Amino acid sequence: MKDMFFGVKYMEEKMKLSKIEKYRLIRLTVILILLFSGVASAQVGRTGVPFLLIAPGARAAGMGEAFISIADDATSVHWNPAGLGRYPLTGAWKTFQGSEKDAIQEIVLVKNNLPENNYRQFDIWGLVNNKLAKWDGIRWMTGSKQQLKAGSSLKSLLVRYTGLEEDAAAPYIDKLARQNNTVTPEEIDSLKTRILAILPEKYSYKEEIGFGFEKLNKAWLELRINSAGIALIRADINAALADSVPSAEKLDKIAFGFDRGIAAKGDRSIWIPYDLILPDSINCLGSDEENVFVGSNSGFFRLEPGKMRWTSFTAGADSMLSDNITAIEKAGRRTMYIGTDKGIMSFTGRAFNSYPSDQNAPKGRVSAIAADGDRNVWVATGSELYHFDGLKWESSRDKQLGVGQTLVKSIQNFYGEFGTVDYTKIMAEISSTNSGLGDSATAGQIIKLPYRLGYRGDITALGVDQKGRVWIGTTTGINYLDNERFYHFGYKIYKADTATTVANVAAYFIPDRNPTKIEKLSILIKQYNSLTSDDLPKGAQVLVYANALGTSIKAIEPLSSKTTVVATDQGVVEYDNGKWARMHGSDFQGSHVSNIYSHSGEMWVGAGNRVDIFASPKKQITFMHSNYLVALASDIYYEYFSFVLPTKEWGTFGVGVTFLSLGNQQRTNEVGDALGGFYTYEMALTLSYGTKLMDNLYGGISLRYINSHLSDAGAGRERGSGVGSSVALDGGVIYDITRKLTLAATVTNVGPDISYIDADQADPLPRKLAIGFNYKLVDSPFNKLSVIGEATKLLVDLNHSFKTEINEIIPHLGLEYWYSNYVALRGGYIYDKIGVQKYFTLGASLQYTSYRFDFAYIPPSNENTNRLGNTLRFSMNAGF
Structure with a gap:
């Protein structure tokens, strides 16, 4: 009661209220005191806007409000902005390192039965040292018990x-x-x-x-x-x-x-051993996310990992095109396309389908397959490219000339730079493909434009993105084909203004004129442009190697309609909305990359003796509603909303809105006449940012705008209104000491005092220091148990004795148990010695995919030490 009296007198002096208004103010002050009695109650009376100390998120409330060392959902905007810089709120690279002797030749993914909705829901299978192996989290296992x-x-x-x-x-x-x-x-x-x-x-x-x-x-x-x-x-x-x-x-x-x-x-x-019935040599792997498929020189094999059962298929027994399997690719839900040394076939799980040669199906050894459904399949055999639309195979694009279109312009448009530089050669090829075609064509005429003229070298990798573009990796670089034309990368066009030599052209592109570099580039120019002479006449055009995009391509993986990742001989690069850049976050040497897999924005890269996984973040939102002091008033409630937005290059941003309704109040004059009502509330808008500072260390900062609306106007002769505003900063760090132990610290609400009518009587913000830890006692896929501890101290009026300041530290202790990422149980304890508050908290969660529903409850006990007893809180968190 002493704190309540102090608060009333303090506000009386500020606003010089009438007797009736004093009664209204006492009601409001009682509400505030009861509302914040469970949060550093002994110190709150010395601060303004104590609503900033209300704990958002029923998850945190259920574990004794100890959360700064976890901060892994959208409420981290309030608890610790450093959590924004840490997975799962920020993307992170995870490295699974094998032994020095391991050489990964290929990886595939198979969905497991773990209750996860991120990269952990997949097992990694690989062709390692020419043996089928499975990653167990520590090492490659070549068999099971x-x-x-x-x-x-x-x-x-x-x-x-x-x-x-x-x-x-x-x-x-x-x-x-x-x-x-x-x-x-x-x-x-x-x-x-x-x-x-x-x-x-x-x-x-x-x-x-x-x-x-x-x-x-x-x-x-x-x-x-x-x-x-x-x-x-x-x-x-x-x-x-x-x-x-x-x-x-x-x-x-x-x-x-x-x-x-x-x-x-x-x-x-x-x-x-997994390869018990497999031949000694394995050519390729494939997966439909349920089974592992193995291609060899002597048959096709399917492993059902859940049952640990193999099925063997051979040309003699199963009508396959050939026993020599060279490539495997999933297309659609159940269809697998299988490349052989004699062409292509499809497999539906029960039967194989081969395509007759008169259907213009691929012939010879298949080197690469890419598909976006079973009606958009691309297949490469050496330097030839084929497309299947679900009905027929084609190795060329049918181009119908429109009115005003010329044959020359159509060829140059479709083949891009090649159509300009190599027009004569390309025209000769097109003429041989289209019998009877002269130097020109008429409107409406259909011309077949062979795909093989749109790139150079043998095809080493293929990919199809969400826009339907086919990415073509060859021994000489990366290209893609959309509905209109080919695009080429890694080379520049050089046009000779005068007669010159290949060596002079090479020297033009070598700034330091290094003879060795000039000689190497000269050889590349001649080879790439199929030149038989070192001399170039005036007006001749050649393509000159410019960057790593013109080297041999190891792997292609489209991630979205805008982004495609390409492994070259000299590193891994990323095409993002028209721009190329080195892929950040992990150190890849392109020559060691075997293949790249992606699923739901996450990516697996097999490189040398390790697999690097990009664990993708998700946007998150959270909402909390809680009614307070229902027995006293029905219009007192608390709302919290926050949104977290991860960005690719800049870290993760968050925004939070805190709103506290204090209900409707009645305005009166000095003699008690009713003058109408007014609504009282307090709110804050927070902008947060978090990022990774170094390995295992994360930092974040928040900027907060605070508005406290206690009255629309002053009382009596007072000018102004009972409305105050201020700004504040939060800062936090999180440090993962080990896989099980995490430490964290925050300083919050640091900013200028808030004032209402009289600036000389401004109140300090509830500045607070918090230090916490999180220790994972159990951390298995189906069972997780953590103990969380935290100590908080208001940094206000620090002029008491050392003993008093120590006693003002409020310890929080919590436990959180998750079963299968579906159900969580929580318990906690808060002990405020000075404020004479000590009580237990309980909590639970239900989670389905990316949606989580949290509940928290403070059991009733002694009213003097647990003034928030019988309070129920609910919040929801969603990722997308």
Whole structure:
């Protein structure tokens, strides 16, 4: 009550109110005191606009309002702007590093059953050191363990795993047994040969020894060899061999000791290599996000990872075009296009479809496939490019000349720079493709324009973006084709004003005139332009290498209608809305990039012995509504809204709006006459920014505008109104010490005092220091448990004794448990010693995909120490 009295008297002096107005003010002050009693209540009376201390977000409220070290959703605008610079509010590169000996040749993704909606929902499978492998989070695994139940045979396990008939699976039993035994059958046979060689002719238990070795061989096939027992048997045989004439005692010990080398029957864990039934050489991998497909020189294979079951397909048994598989690409939901050394075929999961040669389907070895649905498929064979629209295959574009269009102009437009530089050669090719075509054509005439004339070199990679453009990577650079024409990159046109030489052209583009560089560029110019002479006549035009976009292309991955990532021989570059730039965030050497995968804006890059993943951020919004002091008034409520916007190059920005309704008030004059009503409220608008400062360290800053509207006009003779405004700054840092431990600190509401009528009686803002930690006790895909701690201290009126200042520190403690990212439970405790407030908090969440609904509740207890008891809060957070 002392704080309440102080607050009333303070505002009386400011506004010189009438007796009736004093009553209204007391009501308002009581509301404010009750409202903020759970937030540093002993110190709030010394500050203005204490509504800034209300904790937004029911998630934080449920864990004792300890949140600055988490700050991973849109409420970080309030709690800690450094969270904006940290994943998942900012994109981040994650590196999965293999061993130095690992060489990743290709990667594919398969959806797992983890309850995630980000990159963790996919398992990474790869062709590593020419073996099929799966990344387990730490290393590449080339197999998995399966349980062999007691009474089950290795053959039955193999039949289930391989999908083969018993007779066909039999040859793999020996291979699998060798993988799971520390003793080879050759070692057992060697022991048998050595002991039988020294057995006396009349030894009584010769048959028992022979039968013992038969039991060992059977146990070896059943994976029941006891290595320690085999060592004892080996020692006994060596001991017998050491004597010139082995004693009967030593021989008997061998004859009746074979059971030592055989383990008891029971469930056993069997290691099964993924490539058990695969040939030694693998050409390519593919995925439909449910299965892994493997192409080899001797067949096509499908692995169902969930069941760990293989299915084999061959040309002889399954009507495939060829057993030599060279490329695999998904098109549509279920269709896979499969390239072979004899052309292209499609696979729907059950049957293969080959395309007759008279349909102009690709012929020869397929080098690349790209598809945007099963009606927009592009296939490359060497330097030839084919398109399939769902009905027919074409290796050229049909161009119908319009009125006023000339053949020359149409060719130059369609082929871009090539149409200008190489018009004569291109025209000769077009004439041979279109029989009867002269030097000109008439309006309405349809001309076939071969795709192969729009790029140079053999095709190494293809990609189709959301605009339907096909990206063509070759041994000489990157190009793309849209509905109108080809576009080329990495080269510049040079036109000779006078007769010159190739060397002079090269020297023109080498500023330092380095002879070695000039010679190399001269060779490139001649090769790229197919020049047979070093001389260039006046007016001749050539294309000159300009940058890395003109080198051999390793991989292409369109991310959206505007963005495409390209791995060149000299690095990874990004085409973004018409501009090329090096891809930031991770250090790639293009020559080591095997392939690039993307899904929902996230990207996986296989490079050398590692996989780099770009974990994409999402925009987030959050909204919270909470009614306060319902028994006192129905128009007192709190609203909070925030929005987070990640940007590609500038970090992440956020905006937050805080609004507190204090209800309708009645205005009266000095004698108590009613003069009408007015509405009281307080609000703040916050702009935030966060970014990564260095590895594991993140920082953020917020700018806040504050408006406190307590009255529309002054009382009596007072001029002005009970409206004040101010601005404030917040700053915060987050430091991930380890994968499990995070530290954080914030300083908030730093700014000029807020005043209403009398500037000399301005109130300080509720400046606050907070220090916290988050420790992940359990961090598994299905279970996550964190303990969160925080200490807060208002930085206002710091002239008390040291003991008092320490006592004013308010500890917050919270626990948060997530099950499967669907359900969360929370608990917390807040202890304000000076303000005599101590109470528990409870919370829960329900999450579905990117939508989360949070609830918090403060159980009722002693009213003197828990004035917010029985308060329920609700908030919603959504990502998109």
